[in-house]
Amino acid sequence: MDSPDQHSSGVRRGLKLPAVKPCESGEGLPYAPENWPGPGDIWRWKVGVRVTTSGFFNDRYLYPPKHLPSGGDSAPRKGGAFSSKLAVERYIRAVFPEVDVEKFFSLFSWKIPCKDTHGKTFRGTRSSVPPPLIFEVSDEDPMHDDESIHVVCKAGNNKCKSLMLNGENPSLPAMQCDICCSEPNFCTDCCCILCCIPVSLEHGGYNYIKCEAVVHEGYICGHVAHINCALRAYMAGTVGGSIGLDAEYYCRRCDAKKDLIPHVYRFKEICGMVKSQADVEKILNLGICMLRGSKKAKAKELLICIESAVVKLKCRKNEDIGNADALTVWPEISDNGDAKDNETVHSLQEAEPIGPIPFNHQAEMQRLEEEICQVLRALRKAQETEYQIAEEKLCAQKEYLNDLYVLLEKEKSDLSRRLSDTDANDLITTILTRLDQIKKEVSKLREMEEIGKGFGRAPRGILEEYFHLRVDG
CATH class of the missing domain: 1.10.287 (Helix Hairpins)
Structure with a gap:
């Protein structure tokens, strides 16, 4: 009979636990139930990239057979995967109330050992990994290991998104990649697929894009790229030829296209929290590069608003922009990135021209007249010479x-x-x-x-x- 500590640790006695690589997946034993709740019912599993000090994956996902009941509020997340023991426990209690939850978990091993890039089982020693971040284990999951977690990023990036504990992450797991991700220092979650340098989460991660195209049932591509790298490689923005992009991003890994307009819409909120005018201008200029040349009506309207905001910022060099007054020309948008009122931008353009500059009209005209006279005198002098x-x-x-x-x-x-x-x-x-x-x-x-x-x-x-x-x- 299994001991209580083996039940709580999630390792079933008698099972051989072969070590697996990050992002690997499979079916059935030893890491998912077989023939449960009925004969022929095979569950699937998948692991992430984070590893505990004891050498087991911290992130692992469990996929029930499709024909099982959804479970209402306890249903698996988008993509049909459970990402924590607590989520699995809630589902079992809701759909199969007569089943002993601990007995269910004794059917397989919840803990999955990690194999390093050289095919050896990872032991989690401090000398074998980059300086880790340490997080406290949540008390919400009573079956979780009672130990601190040393999170590992393959690229050694301490600010990798995979290091952020978000409970049940609403994002689908990334499909295992045997091309770029087979490199020992390349991390799918944070390394740019074009330059291999980790992306920055500064200012809400405005400067990179993540491919969320579903490449397999329950899996996404998951690769990221610097937007500037993609623009220079003609894989973002508006590009003609065989690719044919219109304010879109083209993923080199899976050949999927992603609309950039919703990404640029986020810049309004981001700029509202940025105190440095130079950083605001840099963010807005990146948005201009992403939208320039687009034939889409929404992209054209958004481009006009951003260019207007840039002009306003240039006219306020010595003023505090922390309240982002210069960004009030942006249209109000809904959560899905669409304008709440299609007439907002049109009325804005009629009421307020692009780049309004406050000045005394007569004084400005006098200055322009003097400039023109100087130009003509210079031209006459040049012609006489x-x-x-x-x-x-x-x-x-x-x-x-x-x-x-x-x-x-x-x-x-x-x-x-x-x-x-x-x-x-x-x-x-x-x-x-x-x-x-x-x-x-x-x-x-x-x-x-x-x-x-x-x-x-x-x-x-x-x-x-x-x-x-x-x-x-």
Whole structure:
């Protein structure tokens, strides 16, 4: 007969308990009931990633056969899984009141030993794991181990989401991954699938996205990615081509797409709790990058609101923004991310233009008029300088041609008064050379006259060769 301490520890005598890897799953014994409550009824099990000091998984899930009654309020959570002994006990007492709960748990082992990445059973020594976080065990579950839990993240991230004890987590368990998650230092819960660096939970974890696509019955993908990494890799935002994203995120692991608009809607609440204006602007700018270019009406409306809020913030550099007054342009939204009133944004746009800037109208117009006058004076001065350069170079070329023509006339006159045949031959050669020179200089002048189109439209080579103006780019 089993001893009471074996019942309370959740380990059934006589069962061989093979160690399993994080996120592994299976059916039946030794970690789930078989042929209960009737022949052929096989329960399923799955483990998480957290490990106790004794080497057993802290997070394990139990899936009843589908044909069993739901159990009303004691029904398994979304996905059909029980995530704690207390939840299983409530279900058994509600659906099978005649069954002895302790006898039910004696049919299998609730405790599941952990196998490390090298295939060895994990012993939970302090030297084998990164510095752990320690949590007190809740008194709510009387069958839980009476010991402190040293939580382990594969990436050694002390702020990993898997370290947060939330009771019965409403999120579905992640499907076991044999690709990236087989790496010894990669954690599904906190490592970016694109850069492998742990994500940050700062400001509500606004800067990362989690794929919650159901990839198998009762399991989700569960991989996370930095939004900036996804944007740079063209896996988030609005992207054309074969992927075809419209304000969406594309998961590299399971090829599922996720709408980013509900994620951006969370930024309003997040910004309302942020005291640093620089951080608020960073959050809003990320939202702009996620929504820019979208053809969705909700994305366009939300983008307008965020851009308006950014302009307001820039106009309040020296003011305290802790109350997030600049974010009042956002529409009210429901829990599912939809606008509560479809006319909210439209009325907002009519009543308050984008980026309203408080100023004295007359003073602002006077300042703008002065700016325009300065620009025009600068343009006129620049044009006068260009005109002077063109005039100087063109006139110089004209004078040079005039000198060549004078020399040609002199040489022709000398030829008419030739003294000998030898002198005549030399003069003819000189005259022919002079004619070629004049022809080249006239062609050069014609090219220089291209400046009549303006310095901005004249060929770059002409500006550099004839007017000695260096043009970059």
